[in-house]
Structures are given as C-alpha cells and as structure tokens.
C-alpha cells in the first residue's frame with residue numbers, strides 16, 4: 322500500500338455526535354527504531370513486544386459543528402484535568418493526519434486521556450497515547466463509512482498512530498509487531514506496523530517485562546532530538562544495516578526458541594542504541610550509575626544460575642528486565658532481592674506481553 326491509499330473518498334453516513342473509548346498499550350522494542358526520514362518514516366525496521374499493563378485510555382466525545390471551523394476545535398483533559406500544554410502536540414498530530422481524516426474540522430472533540438502508569442515515571446506515553454487517539458479517530462471514520470474492513474481499519478490506525486509517534490504504530494496489535502520494510506518479512510511496510518507473521522516458539526509466549534524505574538525525571542533527550550542525532554552520524558549507515566541483520570537473526574530465534582541467541586541480539590540492540598547517543602554530536606549519556614549496576618547484576622545472576630533473564634533499554638535510564646514465563650518465580654525473586662534497591666523510591670512496574678489495543 323502507499324500513503325494515498327489512506328485518503329478516503331466521500332463518506333456514506335452523517336454522524337452528528339457520539340463518544341468512543343479505546344485502551345491502548347505501550348510496547349518495548351527488541352530491535353530499535355532510532356533515526357527517521359521525512360514524514361515519520363523509519364531509517365530501519367524495528368520489532369517489539371506489545372505490553373499489557375502500561376496503557377493509555379482515551380475517550381473522545383465529538384459533536385458536529387454547524388459550520389466547519391478554520392482550525393481544529395478540541396479540548397484536552399489529562400487524568401481529570403484540563404491540560405493546555407499537551408494541546409500543541411495534539412494539534413501537530415491532527416494537522417499531519419488531516420488529509421487522511423478530512424472530517425476533522427467538522428467536529429468539536431473533547432479528548433479525555435489517562436495512563437495506567439504514574440505520570441512522572443520516565444515511561445514514554447507517546448506510543449500508548451498516540452495509538453489510543455488514532456484508534457478513536459478511526460472509529461469515528463468507520464461510523465462515517467461502515468464499509469471499512471477490519472484489516473484496513475487496523476492498518477490505517479497504525480499508519481495514523483505513526484504520524485503521531487513512530488513507535489505508536491507498533492501498539493495497535495499484539496503480541497509481536499514489526500514496523501519497517503524488511504526483505505524477509507512479508508507484508509512489512511515503512512508506513513505501518515504489522516503483526517509478526519511467522520512462527521513463534523512457546524518460549525516467547527507470555528514473556529515478562531519488569532520495568533525498573535531508575536530515573537523518573539523528565540526525559541533528558543526528547544525523541545525528536547534523539548532521532549535527529551542520526552542525521553550525519555558517523556556510524557548511521559552501519560547501524561541501519563545492523564538492524565536489518567539483527568531482525569533477520571531474530572526471525573530464526575523466534576522460530577527455534579533459542580533464548581541464549583535472543584539475549585545476545587536484545588542486549589546488543591539496547592547497548593547500540595545508547596552507543597549511538599554517546600557517539601553523536603552533541604553526545605549524551607542517558608544511563609545512570611544505577612542502570613549499570615542493574616546490568617552488571619543481571620550478568621552476574623545469569624553467569625551464576627544459567628538463567629535467561631536479560632535487559633533492554635529505551636532512550637533513558639530505566640531498565641526493562643525481560644524473562645520467560647518458565648523462569649518467572651526465580652527471576653522475580655532475584656529482582657526483588659537484588660535490583661529494586663537501584664530504583665528511584667524502589668519503584669517498578671510488572672508488565673508482560675499483551676495482545677494490543679481494545680475498544681471499551
């Protein structure tokens with residue numbers, strides 16, 4: 322498909338008012354998206370586990386205006402309070418998607434949104450937030466044109482979410498989603514995420530992700546600034562090629578269930594993401610001393626017990642501790658005994674692989 326396929330022709334129905342709600346999860350990238358081209362297109366393919374507990378719930382009440390307005394007309398409420406400072410981001414999103422949702426200026430929207438995780442946890446809410454918003458707007462489009470089929474609905478929701486935040490396109494479905502063209506993944510596209518289409522070994526079913534909140538502060542580097550660091554980065558080309566190669570290897574690992582190989586790919590991806598930040602200009606170190614303490618403890622524990630626990634990182638100091646269902650008791654005990662001490666106020670979030678967004 323190409324982007325023009327998402328521009329609708331005339332709608333069949335006239336919808337005066339209504340309300341729609343979606344709950345959409347966050348996701349954790351295994352092969353990372355870091356670096357983009359124009360229009361929110363990725364420089365390399367990425368793949369993620371969809372999460373379950375970390376989610377955003379968004380309700381939109383909409384009412385058709387007597388006459389279409391010149392600008393977008395909406396109010397934004399976050400966790401029960403009117404939130405003016407979130408509005409510019411939403412406005413940017415609405416202007417990016419307007420050509421694909423030409424009804425937007427015909428309505429007034431009251432957008433109410435809340436997260437399942439604490440606001441200042443250092444957990445990015447853009448993936449869950451933008452995917453929930455995209456789904457609500459798609460729902461209204463489906464009311465205007467009930468002939469929209471499910472497959473198209475899901476693709477377009479992912480396509481729109483991507484225009485809000487790249488990683489958000491991987492939050493519509495579960496349990497594993499790939500985004501970005503890759504020769505060996507059929508149906509893959511730079512325009513939207515697709516549910517991983519190949520065999521996945523039972524070892525990867527019900528995978529756990531315990532998120533250790535090492536630094537709950539505001540992100541030191543916004544994702545926009547971060548992705549821009551990949552322009553003119555001395556290692557950009559090698560990195561983009563490496564992501565293709567890692568994804569290739571992950572396809573075999575998902576099939577064979579080889580957890581040792583999985584760990585190598587996942588930890589190397591996390592460290593490469595941070596290495597890219599350390600070697601860009603300007604350069605950043607986003608890990609904190611406690612991030613390294615945790616990584617070393619995980620390595621020690623693996624050495625000692627032959628466990629398959631591993632870590633991955635986002636563009637921040639928090640650590641995602643990943644482990645298979647079979648090892649959940651022993652690893653969770655290890656986390657409580659040895660890792661929680663490195664978290665800010667001992668805070669962590671227990672999450673696991675989930676199955677995507679749902680309508681409420």
Ligand code: DP6
Pocket residue numbers: 349350352353354355361367445447485486487488489544545548594635636
């Ligand atoms: C490190 O999706 O937040 O989490 O497209 O600018 O909104 P924007 O970026 P964003 O970047 C996510 C980067 C990452 C890796 C990943 O999720 O693949």
